[in-house]
Amino acid sequence: MLLSSTHISIARRGSPELHFPDLDIQPGQRTLLLGPSGCGKTTWLSVLAGLLAPQGRGKVSFEGRDIYALSPRARDHLRGRHFGFVFQTLHLLPTLDLRSNIALAADMAGAARDEARIDRLLQTLDLSQKARRKPDALSQGEQQRAAIARAVLNGPKIIMADEPTSALDDANAEAVMNLLGKQAQETGAALLIATHDNRITHHFENIVRLEDPHPAKEAA
Amino acid sequence: MNALTLASASVKSRPLHATLCVLAAGAGIALLCAIFLLSGAVERSFIRNAQGIDVVVGAKGSPLQLVLSTVYAADVPNGNIEADQAKRIEHDPRVAKAIPLALGDNHNGYRIVGTTPDYLSLYDASFAQGKVFEKPFDAVAGALTHLKTGDSFLGAHGLAADSDDIHHYHAYTITGVLKPTGTVLDRLILTQVESVQQLHAHPDLGDPDAAEDLKISHEVTALLLKMKSPLSIMSMPRQLNKTSNMLAANPGYEMARFSRSMGFGKEVLTALGAGFVALSALMLLSALASSLAARRYDLGVLRVLGASPFTLSCTVIAEGMMLSLAGAVFGILAGHGMAYLVAVNIDSLQGLVLPQSFLHFGALDGALLGMGAVTGLVAGLVPAVSAARTDIAGILARGRA
Structure with a gap:
Protein backbone atom coordinates (compact mmCIF):
# COMPACT_ATOMS: atom_id res chain seq x y z
CA MET A 1 0.00 0.00 0.00
CA LEU A 2 1.34 3.41 -0.97
CA LEU A 3 -1.05 5.74 0.81
CA SER A 4 -3.98 5.00 3.07
CA SER A 5 -6.21 7.03 5.32
CA THR A 6 -8.71 5.94 7.94
CA HIS A 7 -11.24 7.72 10.15
CA ILE A 8 -10.41 11.14 8.78
CA SER A 9 -12.50 14.01 10.09
CA ILE A 10 -11.71 17.68 10.16
CA ALA A 11 -13.41 20.58 11.92
CA ARG A 12 -12.45 23.95 10.50
CA ARG A 13 -13.47 27.14 12.21
CA GLY A 14 -16.79 28.39 10.85
CA SER A 15 -17.45 25.20 8.86
CA PRO A 16 -19.29 22.00 9.69
CA GLU A 17 -17.16 19.00 10.62
CA LEU A 18 -16.08 17.08 7.52
CA HIS A 19 -15.87 13.29 7.46
CA PHE A 20 -14.00 11.49 4.71
CA PRO A 21 -14.23 7.87 3.65
CA ASP A 22 -11.29 5.56 4.22
CA LEU A 23 -8.94 5.54 1.27
CA ASP A 24 -6.32 3.10 -0.05
CA ILE A 25 -4.03 3.96 -2.95
CA GLN A 26 -1.73 1.38 -4.54
CA PRO A 27 1.55 2.34 -6.22
CA GLY A 28 0.88 3.62 -9.74
CA GLN A 29 -2.89 3.65 -9.20
CA ARG A 30 -5.03 6.50 -10.55
CA THR A 31 -7.58 7.76 -8.02
CA LEU A 32 -10.15 10.50 -8.46
CA LEU A 33 -11.74 12.36 -5.54
CA LEU A 34 -14.92 13.64 -7.15
CA GLY A 35 -17.32 16.00 -5.46
CA PRO A 36 -18.98 19.39 -5.71
CA SER A 37 -17.23 22.62 -4.79
CA GLY A 38 -16.99 23.13 -1.03
CA CYS A 39 -17.25 19.46 -0.15
CA GLY A 40 -13.73 19.44 1.31
CA LYS A 41 -11.66 17.91 -1.49
CA THR A 42 -8.77 20.32 -1.02
CA THR A 43 -8.93 19.89 2.74
CA TRP A 44 -8.73 16.13 2.30
CA LEU A 45 -5.75 16.47 -0.04
CA SER A 46 -4.08 18.64 2.61
CA VAL A 47 -4.66 15.94 5.22
CA LEU A 48 -3.30 13.23 2.88
CA ALA A 49 -0.24 15.37 2.08
CA GLY A 50 0.68 15.85 5.74
CA LEU A 51 -0.32 19.51 5.80
CA LEU A 52 -3.33 19.29 8.12
CA ALA A 53 -3.49 16.85 11.00
CA PRO A 54 -6.78 14.90 11.23
CA GLN A 55 -8.77 14.78 14.44
CA GLY A 56 -9.18 11.92 16.88
CA ARG A 57 -8.47 8.48 15.50
CA GLY A 58 -7.72 9.74 12.02
CA LYS A 59 -4.59 8.27 10.52
CA VAL A 60 -2.71 8.73 7.25
CA SER A 61 -0.05 6.20 6.34
CA PHE A 62 2.52 6.44 3.59
CA GLU A 63 4.25 3.15 2.77
CA GLY A 64 3.10 1.90 6.14
CA ARG A 65 4.37 4.87 8.16
CA ASP A 66 1.92 7.09 10.05
CA ILE A 67 2.93 10.44 8.60
CA TYR A 68 1.51 12.40 11.54
CA ALA A 69 3.69 10.40 13.92
CA LEU A 70 6.73 11.80 12.11
CA SER A 71 8.42 15.00 13.25
CA PRO A 72 7.28 18.09 11.34
CA ARG A 73 10.68 18.28 9.63
CA ALA A 74 10.57 14.62 8.60
CA ARG A 75 7.01 15.11 7.33
CA ASP A 76 8.11 18.13 5.27
CA HIS A 77 11.00 16.11 3.90
CA LEU A 78 8.73 13.14 3.03
CA ARG A 79 6.30 15.45 1.25
CA GLY A 80 9.06 17.19 -0.67
CA ARG A 81 10.72 13.97 -1.84
CA HIS A 82 7.76 11.70 -2.50
CA PHE A 83 4.76 13.91 -3.24
CA GLY A 84 4.27 15.99 -6.36
CA PHE A 85 1.62 18.72 -6.45
CA VAL A 86 -0.31 20.52 -9.15
CA PHE A 87 -2.52 23.28 -7.83
CA GLN A 88 -5.88 24.56 -8.91
CA THR A 89 -4.56 27.90 -10.15
CA LEU A 90 -1.06 26.73 -11.16
CA HIS A 91 0.89 28.69 -8.56
CA LEU A 92 4.21 29.21 -10.09
CA LEU A 93 6.10 31.83 -8.10
CA PRO A 94 5.80 35.09 -10.07
CA THR A 95 9.24 36.26 -8.92
CA LEU A 96 11.10 33.30 -10.45
CA ASP A 97 11.58 32.30 -14.05
CA LEU A 98 10.10 29.07 -15.33
CA ARG A 99 13.26 27.01 -14.90
CA SER A 100 13.73 28.20 -11.31
CA ASN A 101 10.09 27.44 -10.58
CA ILE A 102 10.61 23.87 -11.73
CA ALA A 103 13.90 23.59 -9.80
CA LEU A 104 12.10 24.75 -6.64
CA ALA A 105 10.75 21.23 -6.17
CA ALA A 106 14.29 19.88 -5.74
CA ASP A 107 15.57 22.86 -3.78
CA MET A 108 12.74 22.92 -1.24
CA ALA A 109 12.87 19.15 -0.79
CA GLY A 110 16.60 19.35 -0.08
CA ALA A 111 17.32 17.13 -3.10
CA ALA A 112 20.26 17.65 -5.45
CA ARG A 113 19.21 19.70 -8.45
CA ASP A 114 19.39 17.53 -11.57
CA GLU A 115 19.86 20.11 -14.33
CA ALA A 116 19.88 17.46 -17.03
CA ARG A 117 16.50 16.17 -15.85
CA ILE A 118 15.12 19.72 -15.83
CA ASP A 119 16.36 20.12 -19.41
CA ARG A 120 14.69 16.86 -20.42
CA LEU A 121 11.41 17.87 -18.78
CA LEU A 122 11.53 21.30 -20.44
CA GLN A 123 12.09 19.60 -23.79
CA THR A 124 9.42 16.95 -23.26
CA LEU A 125 6.87 19.57 -22.29
CA ASP A 126 7.93 21.92 -25.11
CA LEU A 127 9.10 24.64 -22.71
CA SER A 128 12.80 24.85 -23.57
CA GLN A 129 12.43 28.20 -25.34
CA LYS A 130 10.55 29.70 -22.40
CA ALA A 131 12.83 28.51 -19.60
CA ARG A 132 14.05 32.00 -18.63
CA ARG A 133 10.69 33.70 -18.81
CA LYS A 134 8.67 34.72 -15.79
CA PRO A 135 5.25 33.07 -15.38
CA ASP A 136 3.38 36.21 -16.37
CA ALA A 137 5.04 36.01 -19.79
CA LEU A 138 3.69 32.49 -20.37
CA SER A 139 0.33 31.27 -21.62
CA GLN A 140 -1.92 29.40 -19.23
CA GLY A 141 -1.15 26.15 -21.04
CA GLU A 142 2.58 26.74 -20.64
CA GLN A 143 2.17 27.52 -16.96
CA GLN A 144 0.11 24.34 -16.55
CA ARG A 145 2.85 22.28 -18.19
CA ALA A 146 5.50 23.96 -16.02
CA ALA A 147 3.48 23.12 -12.90
CA ILE A 148 3.35 19.49 -14.03
CA ALA A 149 7.11 19.50 -14.69
CA ARG A 150 7.69 20.78 -11.15
CA ALA A 151 5.38 18.10 -9.73
CA VAL A 152 7.28 15.24 -11.38
CA LEU A 153 10.85 16.61 -11.08
CA ASN A 154 11.80 14.64 -7.96
CA GLY A 155 10.33 11.39 -9.29
CA PRO A 156 7.53 11.40 -6.70
CA LYS A 157 5.68 8.26 -5.67
CA ILE A 158 2.38 10.09 -5.82
CA ILE A 159 1.23 13.12 -7.79
CA MET A 160 -1.63 15.07 -6.21
CA ALA A 161 -3.55 17.56 -8.28
CA ASP A 162 -6.28 19.91 -7.15
CA GLU A 163 -8.80 20.84 -9.85
CA PRO A 164 -6.19 20.73 -12.63
CA THR A 165 -8.77 20.93 -15.43
CA SER A 166 -11.70 22.93 -14.07
CA ALA A 167 -10.70 26.18 -15.76
CA LEU A 168 -9.92 24.54 -19.11
CA ASP A 169 -11.99 23.77 -22.20
CA ASP A 170 -12.58 20.16 -23.18
CA ALA A 171 -9.57 19.85 -25.48
CA ASN A 172 -7.14 21.38 -23.01
CA ALA A 173 -8.60 19.44 -20.09
CA GLU A 174 -8.02 16.23 -22.03
CA ALA A 175 -4.47 17.36 -22.97
CA VAL A 176 -3.60 18.10 -19.35
CA MET A 177 -4.98 14.78 -18.16
CA ASN A 178 -3.03 12.94 -20.84
CA LEU A 179 0.12 14.79 -19.83
CA LEU A 180 -0.39 14.11 -16.13
CA GLY A 181 -1.17 10.45 -16.87
CA LYS A 182 1.90 10.10 -19.08
CA GLN A 183 4.23 11.72 -16.59
CA ALA A 184 2.82 9.61 -13.75
CA GLN A 185 3.28 6.51 -15.85
CA GLU A 186 6.86 7.41 -16.79
CA THR A 187 7.85 7.98 -13.15
CA GLY A 188 5.73 5.13 -11.82
CA ALA A 189 3.81 7.52 -9.62
CA ALA A 190 0.28 7.07 -8.38
CA LEU A 191 -2.09 9.86 -9.44
CA LEU A 192 -4.59 11.39 -7.01
CA ILE A 193 -6.80 14.11 -8.38
CA ALA A 194 -9.45 16.07 -6.53
CA THR A 195 -12.01 17.72 -8.80
CA HIS A 196 -15.64 18.47 -9.47
CA ASP A 197 -14.94 18.06 -13.21
CA ASN A 198 -16.95 15.04 -14.46
CA ARG A 199 -15.28 15.20 -17.89
CA ILE A 200 -12.12 13.41 -16.74
CA THR A 201 -13.60 10.39 -14.92
CA HIS A 202 -12.66 8.04 -17.79
CA HIS A 203 -8.96 8.44 -16.91
CA PHE A 204 -9.41 6.74 -13.51
CA GLU A 205 -9.85 3.22 -12.30
CA ASN A 206 -10.61 4.30 -8.73
CA ILE A 207 -13.21 7.02 -8.12
CA VAL A 208 -14.21 8.21 -4.64
CA ARG A 209 -17.35 10.36 -4.59
CA LEU A 210 -17.73 12.97 -1.87
CA GLU A 211 -21.06 14.35 -0.71
CA ASP A 212 -21.91 18.04 -0.39
CA PRO A 213 -21.66 18.87 3.34
CA HIS A 214 -24.18 21.76 2.99
CA PRO A 215 -27.14 20.17 1.17
CA ALA A 216 -29.87 21.78 3.33
CA LYS A 217 -28.31 25.21 3.09
CA GLU A 218 -27.87 24.97 -0.69
CA ALA A 219 -31.39 23.66 -1.17
CA ALA A 220 -32.70 26.66 0.73
CA MET B 1 17.69 27.89 -4.39
CA ASN B 2 17.64 28.91 -0.76
CA ALA B 3 16.11 31.56 1.48
CA LEU B 4 18.60 34.12 0.22
CA THR B 5 17.90 33.61 -3.48
CA LEU B 6 14.15 33.51 -2.87
CA ALA B 7 14.38 36.77 -0.91
CA SER B 8 16.58 38.28 -3.60
CA ALA B 9 14.08 37.31 -6.31
CA SER B 10 11.28 38.82 -4.25
CA VAL B 11 13.20 42.07 -3.79
CA LYS B 12 14.07 42.27 -7.49
CA SER B 13 10.48 41.69 -8.51
CA ARG B 14 9.36 44.90 -6.77
CA PRO B 15 12.00 47.50 -7.58
CA LEU B 16 9.98 50.58 -6.55
CA HIS B 17 8.97 49.07 -3.23
CA ALA B 18 12.53 47.91 -2.62
CA THR B 19 13.95 51.32 -3.52
CA LEU B 20 11.60 53.09 -1.11
CA CYS B 21 12.52 50.68 1.69
CA VAL B 22 16.23 51.17 1.00
CA LEU B 23 15.85 54.96 0.99
CA ALA B 24 13.85 54.90 4.22
CA ALA B 25 16.38 52.65 5.92
CA GLY B 26 19.25 54.70 4.52
CA ALA B 27 17.99 58.15 5.57
CA GLY B 28 18.41 57.62 9.30
CA ILE B 29 21.75 55.87 8.92
CA ALA B 30 23.02 58.65 6.63
CA LEU B 31 22.12 61.26 9.23
CA LEU B 32 23.72 59.29 12.06
CA CYS B 33 26.80 58.60 9.95
CA ALA B 34 27.27 62.28 9.07
CA ILE B 35 26.70 63.39 12.69
CA PHE B 36 29.18 60.89 14.10
CA LEU B 37 31.77 61.59 11.42
CA LEU B 38 31.61 65.36 11.83
CA SER B 39 31.39 65.45 15.61
CA GLY B 40 34.14 62.84 15.91
CA ALA B 41 36.37 64.78 13.54
CA VAL B 42 35.74 68.06 15.36
CA GLU B 43 36.39 66.46 18.75
CA ARG B 44 39.59 64.85 17.46
CA SER B 45 40.56 68.17 15.94
CA PHE B 46 40.01 69.92 19.27
CA ILE B 47 42.37 67.46 20.86
CA ARG B 48 44.90 67.50 18.00
CA ASN B 49 45.01 71.31 17.85
CA ALA B 50 45.64 71.54 21.56
CA GLN B 51 48.11 68.69 21.80
CA GLY B 52 51.36 69.69 23.48
CA ILE B 53 49.78 72.82 24.96
CA ASP B 54 49.19 72.64 28.70
CA ASN B 250 43.93 75.19 30.39
CA PRO B 251 42.83 74.38 26.80
CA GLY B 252 41.72 70.83 27.67
CA TYR B 253 39.48 72.06 30.48
CA GLU B 254 38.04 74.95 28.47
CA MET B 255 37.32 72.77 25.42
CA ALA B 256 35.74 70.09 27.59
CA ARG B 257 33.41 72.79 28.93
CA PHE B 258 32.78 74.04 25.41
CA SER B 259 32.07 70.49 24.12
CA ARG B 260 29.60 69.89 26.94
CA SER B 261 27.62 72.96 25.95
CA MET B 262 27.83 71.97 22.26
CA GLY B 263 26.99 68.37 23.17
CA PHE B 264 23.30 69.18 23.52
CA GLY B 265 23.04 69.93 19.79
CA LYS B 266 24.78 66.69 18.97
CA GLU B 267 22.44 64.78 21.26
CA VAL B 268 19.40 66.30 19.56
CA LEU B 269 20.73 65.37 16.11
CA THR B 270 21.68 61.89 17.27
CA ALA B 271 18.19 61.38 18.72
CA LEU B 272 16.76 62.60 15.43
CA GLY B 273 18.91 60.13 13.49
CA ALA B 274 17.98 57.29 15.86
CA GLY B 275 14.33 58.28 15.43
CA PHE B 276 14.75 58.03 11.67
CA VAL B 277 16.27 54.57 12.04
CA ALA B 278 13.40 53.45 14.29
CA LEU B 279 10.90 54.90 11.84
CA SER B 280 12.59 53.15 8.94
CA ALA B 281 12.42 49.88 10.91
CA LEU B 282 8.67 50.37 11.31
CA MET B 283 8.31 51.18 7.62
CA LEU B 284 10.29 48.09 6.76
CA LEU B 285 8.13 46.00 9.07
CA SER B 286 5.01 47.39 7.46
CA ALA B 287 6.42 46.78 3.97
CA LEU B 288 7.42 43.21 4.83
CA ALA B 289 4.05 42.52 6.43
CA SER B 290 2.16 43.77 3.38
CA SER B 291 4.54 41.90 1.07
CA LEU B 292 3.93 38.79 3.17
CA ALA B 293 0.18 39.18 2.83
CA ALA B 294 0.56 39.37 -0.96
CA ARG B 295 2.93 36.38 -1.05
CA ARG B 296 1.23 34.14 1.45
CA TYR B 297 0.11 31.75 -1.25
CA ASP B 298 3.66 31.59 -2.63
CA LEU B 299 4.92 30.72 0.84
CA GLY B 300 2.18 28.10 1.04
CA VAL B 301 3.44 26.59 -2.21
CA LEU B 302 6.97 26.47 -0.82
CA ARG B 303 5.70 24.62 2.26
CA VAL B 304 3.86 22.12 0.08
CA LEU B 305 7.07 21.57 -1.88
CA GLY B 306 8.83 20.58 1.33
CA ALA B 307 10.12 23.87 2.75
CA SER B 308 10.10 23.96 6.54
CA PRO B 309 8.51 26.81 8.53
CA PHE B 310 12.06 27.79 9.43
CA THR B 311 12.93 28.19 5.74
CA LEU B 312 9.91 30.47 5.27
CA SER B 313 10.98 32.57 8.27
CA CYS B 314 14.50 32.79 6.92
CA THR B 315 13.16 33.94 3.55
CA VAL B 316 11.22 36.80 5.15
CA ILE B 317 14.09 37.78 7.47
CA ALA B 318 16.57 37.58 4.58
CA GLU B 319 14.37 39.94 2.59
CA GLY B 320 14.21 42.39 5.50
CA MET B 321 17.94 42.21 6.10
CA MET B 322 18.72 42.54 2.42
CA LEU B 323 16.70 45.76 2.22
CA SER B 324 18.02 47.20 5.47
CA LEU B 325 21.62 46.30 4.66
CA ALA B 326 21.28 47.89 1.24
CA GLY B 327 19.81 50.89 3.08
CA ALA B 328 22.73 50.89 5.50
CA VAL B 329 25.26 50.80 2.64
CA PHE B 330 23.39 53.62 0.92
CA GLY B 331 23.16 55.52 4.23
CA ILE B 332 26.88 55.10 4.94
CA LEU B 333 27.84 56.33 1.48
CA ALA B 334 25.38 59.23 1.74
CA GLY B 335 26.58 60.02 5.29
CA HIS B 336 30.20 60.19 4.16
CA GLY B 337 29.15 62.34 1.21
CA MET B 338 27.16 64.67 3.48
CA ALA B 339 30.05 65.01 5.93
CA TYR B 340 32.45 65.72 3.04
CA LEU B 341 30.17 68.39 1.55
CA VAL B 342 29.63 70.00 4.95
CA ALA B 343 33.38 70.06 5.63
CA VAL B 344 34.11 71.52 2.20
CA ASN B 345 31.37 74.14 2.24
CA ILE B 346 31.34 75.39 5.84
CA ASP B 347 34.23 77.81 6.26
CA SER B 348 34.48 77.45 10.02
CA LEU B 349 35.25 73.72 9.62
CA GLN B 350 38.13 74.30 7.22
CA GLY B 351 41.42 73.73 8.95
CA LEU B 352 39.52 72.06 11.76
CA VAL B 353 38.82 68.86 9.81
CA LEU B 354 40.25 67.38 6.65
CA PRO B 355 37.35 66.79 4.21
CA GLN B 356 39.30 63.96 2.55
CA SER B 357 39.24 62.06 5.83
CA PHE B 358 35.49 61.56 5.32
CA LEU B 359 36.16 59.63 2.13
CA HIS B 360 37.72 56.78 4.08
CA PHE B 361 35.76 54.05 5.83
CA GLY B 362 36.32 52.82 9.36
CA ALA B 363 34.91 51.15 12.43
CA LEU B 364 31.92 53.51 12.53
CA ASP B 365 30.77 52.16 9.17
CA GLY B 366 31.00 48.61 10.45
CA ALA B 367 28.86 49.57 13.43
CA LEU B 368 26.29 51.28 11.18
CA LEU B 369 26.23 48.22 8.92
CA GLY B 370 25.57 46.13 12.02
CA MET B 371 22.80 48.52 12.99
CA GLY B 372 21.29 48.06 9.52
CA ALA B 373 21.43 44.28 9.89
CA VAL B 374 19.79 44.40 13.32
CA THR B 375 17.09 46.76 12.00
CA GLY B 376 16.27 44.30 9.20
CA LEU B 377 16.27 41.40 11.64
CA VAL B 378 13.94 43.17 14.07
CA ALA B 379 11.64 44.39 11.29
CA GLY B 380 11.51 40.91 9.76
CA LEU B 381 10.91 39.04 12.99
CA VAL B 382 7.14 39.51 13.32
CA PRO B 383 6.37 38.80 9.64
CA ALA B 384 8.77 35.83 9.83
CA VAL B 385 6.88 34.29 12.75
CA SER B 386 3.66 34.92 10.88
CA ALA B 387 5.10 33.22 7.78
CA ALA B 388 6.16 30.20 9.82
CA ARG B 389 2.65 29.88 11.21
CA THR B 390 1.03 30.01 7.78
CA ASP B 391 -2.10 27.85 7.64
CA ILE B 392 -1.18 26.01 4.44
CA ALA B 393 -4.34 23.92 4.21
CA GLY B 394 -6.50 27.00 4.72
CA ILE B 395 -4.61 28.94 2.06
CA LEU B 396 -4.77 26.10 -0.45
CA ALA B 397 -8.49 25.72 0.22
CA ARG B 398 -9.14 29.44 -0.25
CA GLY B 399 -6.93 29.75 -3.33
CA ARG B 400 -4.93 32.76 -4.46
CA ALA B 401 -6.68 36.05 -3.99
Missing part, protein backbone atom coordinates in the same frame (compact mmCIF):
# COMPACT_ATOMS: atom_id res chain seq x y z
CA VAL B 55 48.48 76.29 29.44
CA VAL B 56 47.69 79.39 27.42
CA VAL B 57 48.61 82.76 28.90
CA GLY B 58 47.10 85.97 27.54
CA ALA B 59 45.27 89.14 28.48
CA LYS B 60 42.52 89.10 31.09
CA GLY B 61 39.08 88.24 29.78
CA SER B 62 37.20 85.09 28.90
CA PRO B 63 39.35 81.96 29.23
CA LEU B 64 37.35 80.22 26.48
CA GLN B 65 37.88 83.22 24.19
CA LEU B 66 41.59 83.13 24.95
CA VAL B 67 41.82 79.44 24.05
CA LEU B 68 39.62 79.74 20.94
CA SER B 69 41.55 82.73 19.60
CA THR B 70 45.04 81.40 20.22
CA VAL B 71 44.76 77.62 19.87
CA TYR B 72 41.92 77.39 17.32
CA ALA B 73 42.14 80.79 15.56
CA ALA B 74 38.37 80.93 15.96
CA ASP B 75 37.74 84.11 17.90
CA VAL B 76 39.28 87.53 18.50
CA PRO B 77 41.90 87.65 21.26
CA ASN B 78 41.11 89.25 24.62
CA GLY B 79 44.00 91.64 24.09
CA ASN B 80 47.80 91.52 24.40
CA ILE B 81 50.36 91.11 27.15
CA GLU B 82 53.64 92.96 27.58
CA ALA B 83 56.60 91.29 25.88
CA ASP B 84 58.57 91.67 29.15
CA GLN B 85 55.90 89.79 31.08
CA ALA B 86 55.98 87.07 28.44
CA LYS B 87 59.76 86.84 28.76
CA ARG B 88 59.46 86.35 32.52
CA ILE B 89 57.03 83.48 32.07
CA GLU B 90 59.26 81.89 29.43
CA HIS B 91 62.07 81.78 31.97
CA ASP B 92 59.92 80.38 34.78
CA PRO B 93 61.54 77.11 35.94
CA ARG B 94 58.20 75.31 35.79
CA VAL B 95 57.91 75.95 32.03
CA ALA B 96 59.37 73.32 29.68
CA LYS B 97 58.65 75.23 26.50
CA ALA B 98 56.99 78.55 25.69
CA ILE B 99 55.77 79.50 22.23
CA PRO B 100 54.81 83.16 21.75
CA LEU B 101 51.96 84.19 19.49
CA ALA B 102 51.58 87.69 18.08
CA LEU B 103 48.24 88.20 16.35
CA GLY B 104 46.58 91.24 14.93
CA ASP B 105 46.92 91.17 11.13
CA ASN B 106 45.61 89.11 8.27
CA HIS B 107 46.00 88.54 4.56
CA ASN B 108 42.73 87.80 2.69
CA GLY B 109 41.22 86.66 6.00
CA TYR B 110 44.08 84.28 6.83
CA ARG B 111 45.58 85.25 10.15
CA ILE B 112 49.21 86.28 10.24
CA VAL B 113 50.74 84.75 13.37
CA GLY B 114 54.04 85.89 14.73
CA THR B 115 55.65 82.92 16.46
CA THR B 116 58.71 80.64 16.49
CA PRO B 117 59.46 77.47 14.47
CA ASP B 118 58.50 75.51 17.61
CA TYR B 119 54.89 76.28 16.74
CA LEU B 120 55.23 74.09 13.62
CA SER B 121 56.50 71.18 15.65
CA LEU B 122 53.33 71.25 17.77
CA TYR B 123 51.44 69.96 14.73
CA ASP B 124 54.19 67.79 13.21
CA ALA B 125 53.97 70.07 10.19
CA SER B 126 56.07 69.37 7.13
CA PHE B 127 56.74 71.45 4.05
CA ALA B 128 55.12 70.90 0.69
CA GLN B 129 57.57 73.43 -0.71
CA GLY B 130 60.22 75.84 0.59
CA LYS B 131 61.47 76.23 4.15
CA VAL B 132 60.79 77.86 7.47
CA PHE B 133 61.08 81.62 8.08
CA GLU B 134 64.60 82.71 9.05
CA LYS B 135 64.37 86.50 9.25
CA PRO B 136 61.67 89.12 9.79
CA PHE B 137 59.03 89.25 7.03
CA ASP B 138 59.76 85.75 5.85
CA ALA B 139 56.48 83.83 6.11
CA VAL B 140 55.29 80.25 5.97
CA ALA B 141 51.85 79.64 4.48
CA GLY B 142 49.32 77.04 5.61
CA ALA B 143 47.99 74.57 3.04
CA LEU B 144 44.65 76.34 2.58
CA THR B 145 45.92 79.90 2.18
CA HIS B 146 46.37 79.72 -1.63
CA LEU B 147 49.90 81.14 -1.33
CA LYS B 148 53.03 79.70 -2.86
CA THR B 149 56.75 80.11 -2.28
CA GLY B 150 58.01 83.46 -3.52
CA ASP B 151 54.63 85.21 -3.21
CA SER B 152 54.79 88.65 -1.66
CA PHE B 153 51.95 90.47 0.12
CA LEU B 154 51.16 93.27 2.53
CA GLY B 155 49.48 92.51 5.81
CA ALA B 156 46.14 94.13 6.70
CA HIS B 157 45.43 95.29 10.23
CA GLY B 158 42.84 93.31 12.15
CA LEU B 159 41.47 89.81 11.62
CA ALA B 160 38.70 90.58 9.12
CA ALA B 161 39.24 89.73 5.46
CA ASP B 162 37.72 93.04 4.33
CA SER B 163 40.11 95.24 6.35
CA ASP B 164 41.41 98.15 4.28
CA ASP B 165 43.99 99.20 6.90
CA ILE B 166 47.05 97.95 5.01
CA HIS B 167 50.54 98.00 6.57
CA HIS B 168 52.69 99.52 3.83
CA TYR B 169 55.94 99.50 5.82
CA HIS B 170 57.10 96.10 4.67
CA ALA B 171 55.81 93.24 2.56
CA TYR B 172 55.93 89.61 3.61
CA THR B 173 57.55 87.00 1.36
CA ILE B 174 56.53 83.38 1.43
CA THR B 175 59.52 81.11 2.04
CA GLY B 176 57.62 77.88 2.46
CA VAL B 177 54.20 76.24 2.15
CA LEU B 178 53.05 73.53 4.54
CA LYS B 179 51.41 70.23 3.69
CA PRO B 180 47.78 69.89 4.93
CA THR B 181 47.58 68.90 8.58
CA GLY B 182 43.83 68.99 9.22
CA THR B 183 44.56 71.52 11.96
CA VAL B 184 44.23 75.22 12.41
CA LEU B 185 47.73 75.53 10.91
CA ASP B 186 46.28 75.03 7.43
CA ARG B 187 44.61 78.46 7.58
CA LEU B 188 47.45 80.46 9.10
CA ILE B 189 50.39 82.45 7.77
CA LEU B 190 53.32 82.14 10.16
CA THR B 191 56.16 84.56 10.59
CA GLN B 192 58.60 85.69 13.27
CA VAL B 193 57.16 87.63 16.22
CA GLU B 194 59.56 90.40 15.25
CA SER B 195 57.79 90.80 11.88
CA VAL B 196 54.51 91.69 13.61
CA GLN B 197 56.23 93.91 16.13
CA GLN B 198 58.33 95.80 13.54
CA LEU B 199 55.33 96.33 11.30
CA HIS B 200 53.40 97.92 14.16
CA ALA B 201 56.45 100.01 15.19
CA HIS B 202 56.25 101.79 11.84
CA PRO B 203 52.68 102.96 11.41
CA ASP B 204 51.76 104.62 8.12
CA LEU B 205 51.56 108.38 8.09
CA GLY B 206 48.15 109.59 9.19
CA ASP B 207 47.13 106.14 10.44
CA PRO B 208 44.46 106.74 13.13
CA ASP B 209 45.54 103.49 14.82
CA ALA B 210 49.18 104.58 15.04
CA ALA B 211 49.20 104.76 18.83
CA GLU B 212 47.70 101.30 19.15
CA ASP B 213 50.18 99.98 16.60
CA LEU B 214 53.13 101.33 18.55
CA LYS B 215 51.79 99.67 21.67
CA ILE B 216 51.52 96.31 19.89
CA SER B 217 55.16 96.59 18.85
CA HIS B 218 56.10 95.86 22.48
CA GLU B 219 53.54 93.11 23.06
CA VAL B 220 52.62 89.55 22.22
CA THR B 221 49.10 88.16 22.20
CA ALA B 222 49.68 84.98 24.11
CA LEU B 223 52.07 82.30 25.19
CA LEU B 224 51.45 78.61 24.61
CA LEU B 225 53.12 76.73 27.44
CA LYS B 226 54.28 73.15 27.84
CA MET B 227 54.81 72.58 31.56
CA LYS B 228 57.40 70.37 33.20
CA SER B 229 55.02 68.65 35.64
CA PRO B 230 51.29 67.94 35.96
CA LEU B 231 51.33 69.83 39.24
CA SER B 232 52.50 73.04 37.60
CA ILE B 233 49.71 72.70 34.98
CA MET B 234 47.37 73.36 37.91
CA SER B 235 49.48 75.67 40.04
CA MET B 236 50.79 78.13 37.48
CA PRO B 237 47.41 79.22 36.04
CA ARG B 238 46.06 79.58 39.58
CA GLN B 239 49.00 81.76 40.55
CA LEU B 240 48.94 83.92 37.41
CA ASN B 241 45.18 84.44 37.58
CA LYS B 242 45.44 85.50 41.21
CA THR B 243 48.53 87.67 41.17
CA SER B 244 48.91 89.20 37.69
CA ASN B 245 46.97 91.15 35.12
CA MET B 246 47.21 88.13 32.83
CA LEU B 247 44.89 85.21 32.27
CA ALA B 248 46.07 81.61 32.19
CA ALA B 249 43.75 78.91 30.87
